[in-house]
Amino acid sequence: MTPQARRDDLISSALDLFGSRAPELVTVDDIVAHAGVSRPLFYRYFPSLRELQEQALRTVTDSLVEGLATLEEGPPAVRVRAAVRGLIDVVAHYRAGYVALLRSGSVIATSDTDAAIDEVRNRAVRLILESLGIAEPSPLVLLTLRCWTAVVEGSLLSWLQEGTVPRDDLESWLCDQLTTMLATTKAHEG
Template identity: 70%
Template sequence: MSREARRDDLIAAALDLFSTSPPERVSVDDIAARADVSRPLFYRYFSSIRELQVAALRTVTDGLIDRLAVDAEGEPLDRLRAVVRGLIAVADEYRAGYIALLRSGSVIATSETEALVDQVRNRAVELILAELGVAEPSPLLLVTLRCWTAVVEGTLLSWLQEGALPRDELDTWLVDQLVAMLTVTATHDPATVSFASPPARRGGRR
């Protein structure tokens, strides 16, 4: 097995364990056993359990960013719903890893993991601005979009941890939240447009 393949295998083993245990409770021995390698071999690829945790969490954020890059068909709102469904699928696939990324006070939280989360948030904002046709968003529009990403994260955390929200309604509800937030922002900021705006208004500040 190549070095890269072995490294990926260890990351996959870690993510598999994260599906049933919080990352901070998974040890080097647990990962080595799941990947069927020795403890010394583990340290040939990662200097510490923390390095592997960050690499595994990067796999989660890479999956989220890949979903944000999906070029779905249809109207803007339909495309955005498709993207949100993709985010839901990734969060569900990497449930424990996603929770670890966003959970307040996580013992594995570092400036690096926070930067990984910011990459996803920034890509989501870029995607929405592109759909709105806005090249130079106003400060209030940016605040609105960043607040919506927080709504998405909070909703997915509640869904993953409590299971009380119906999955098949999450994408529509979250997109409706965005439309409502943009509509309210537009009443306070003439530079803001919404998905419901007529074509003549689309474009905002350029």
């Protein structure tokens, strides 16, 4: 295995374990057993467990930001739907890591991790503003979009854990939520 592949494998093992218990309860021994490697090999790639935890969760947040990076062409509703679909794709792919990331806020309380989570949230808000062609949003519009991102996070977390809502229904429901929330905001501003 190449050094990068081994590093990625250790990160993947950590993310798998984070799905079943909080990252702070996962030990180096748990990770090396899951990955089938030795402790010395672990420390060749990561100087500490904390470093691996941060890198593993950064993998998830980077993928979420990447999933939001490109706007699809078309009217606002099509663009927002594509963004929601992209988020669901990433969340489904990094299921365990996403659950760990949102289980209790930032999970691992470091300024880097908090910044990474905030980067995803802020990118989502910017994407919606771009989709809607809003250059200078009012405070109430910003509040609406930030609240909607919280709805999306909680909904995706519940969807992953319970799996009772079909994916297409979840996508439509989240998009309809945004439309309704923005209509309510517009009524209050008008």
